[in-house]
Amino acid sequence: MAVDFCSTPGLKPFDEALDLILASIEPLSETESILVADSLDRILAVDILSNRQLPPWHCSAMDGYALKLSSLQSDTSLRMVGASFAGHPYEGKVGSGECIQIMTGACLPDDCDVVVMQENVSADGDEITFNFPSEVWQHVRKKGSEVKVGEKLLAKGQGVNPRNIGVIASLGYNKVCVYRKLKVAVFSTGDELAALGDELEPGQIFDSNRYAVIALCKRLGFEVLDFGLIEDDPKLIKAVMLKASSQADVLLTSGGVSVGEADYVKTLVEEIGTIDLWKVAMKPGKPIAVGSIKDCKFFGLPGNPVSALVTLNLLVQPAMQKLSGNQLTLPLKLKARCDSSLRKKPGRRDYQRGLAYLNENGAWHVSSTGIQGSAKITSVSTANCYIVLEENKGNISVGDNVTIQLFDQHLR
CATH class of the missing domain: 2.170.190.11 (Molybdopterin biosynthesis moea protein, domain 3.)
Known part of the structure; x- marks a missing residue:
C-alpha cells in the first residue's frame, strides 16, 4: 500500500502534539466579579455553592x-x-x-x-x-427537596450558559466570580491577500482566514485584538508581533509558517521567542507552528483556509480554552456508515469534512462534502462533522464504518 510521504520525517503524531500543547498551558489566575446578567459565556472562577435550600418552603x-x-x-x-x-x-x-x-x-x-x-x-x-x-x-x-444548603451546583471552570444563569439567579446571587477574558491577537500575512472590499489583482485572493479565526475566538468568548493584514515584510511583521504579544495572552497568525521563501513568521518567532512544535501528522494542517513570545502563547496557523480553520478548532481551541480556565470536554465521536468512497494514504490522521445524519432506523451515516482540498473552504461550510481517518487507514469504500467527530457548538 502506498505511503503518505508527507508523514515523514519529523511530524509529531496528532495526539502527542495535542498533549504537548496542553501540557505547556497554565490557566489564567486573574478573576473579576461581574453581574450575573453579564456573565453569559464567561468561565466560573469558583464553585457555585447553594446558600439556601430549594424550594425554600413546602x-x-x-x-x-x-x-x-x-x-x-x-x-x-x-x-x-x-x-x-x-x-x-x-x-x-x-x-x-x-x-x-x-x-x-x-x-x-x-x-x-x-x-x-x-x-x-x-x-x-x-x-x-x-x-x-x-x-x-x-x-x-417539599422544602429542600431539590437543593440543600452548601450543595455544589456548578463547578469552577464551567462555562456560564443560559441554564447555568438560571441556577445562579435562583440562589439570589447578583454577582459571580469569573476569570478575566482571554485576550487573543490576530493578524494575517501574505502579499497574495487582498482586504475585503478591494478589487482583486491577478494572483490575489481575499483575506478570509482572519475573519474565520476572529469569529471562532468571539464564539469562545475571548477578547480579540485585530492587527489586520500585514504585507510580507520581515521588519513590519516582527514589529507587529512584538506589539501584539505585549498586549495579548495568545497570538494567532495565518500564513508564513511553511517553507516558502516568503514564509517569515516561524523564523521571526524563533528570533524573538521560541518554537516548541512545528508540523503535525494531520491532514489538513501539517505546517502548524506552536511556541511563545515571552508570556504570550503563539500559534502559527497554515495559510490555506481549511487548514487554518481545522487546526484552530482541533489543536488551538483546546489550548485557548484551558488557558482561559475552561474545563476541557472530550469531542463527541461516533461510528457511522460511510456513504461515499474516500481517498486516503496511510501516514497522517485525516480530518475529512462530512455531513452526518441519522437514518430512519436511528443509525448514523455520513457522506463526504466533496473535494477535500485544503483551499476549499466550502468543504467545511457544508459539513457538520469531521470524518476521522486514523493514521493507519487507507482508502474507504462505500459501506465501510468510519469514525465521525461532530462539530462542537462553537464551529457549528
Missing part, C-alpha cells in the same frame, strides 16, 4: 386544595377557609375539617400535608368534596 405542585390528610378520615367534605397564591401565602390556620384553595408554586401552610388537584374535587360554594383518596405529601414539593 409548596404546591398543582392548582388544587391543601389540607391535613387526617381531616378526610371522618368526612370527605371540608370547608374552604382561604386561599394561597404564589407570592401571597395564606397566613391563617387550617384546622381539622378545613382546607384552602392553593395555586401552583404557592406556599403550603404548616398545618397542611397534602394537595389534592382541583380536577379531583367537587365545589359547592365553600364546601369542597374530595372524590378520590390521597396520600400524604401528594403534589407537594
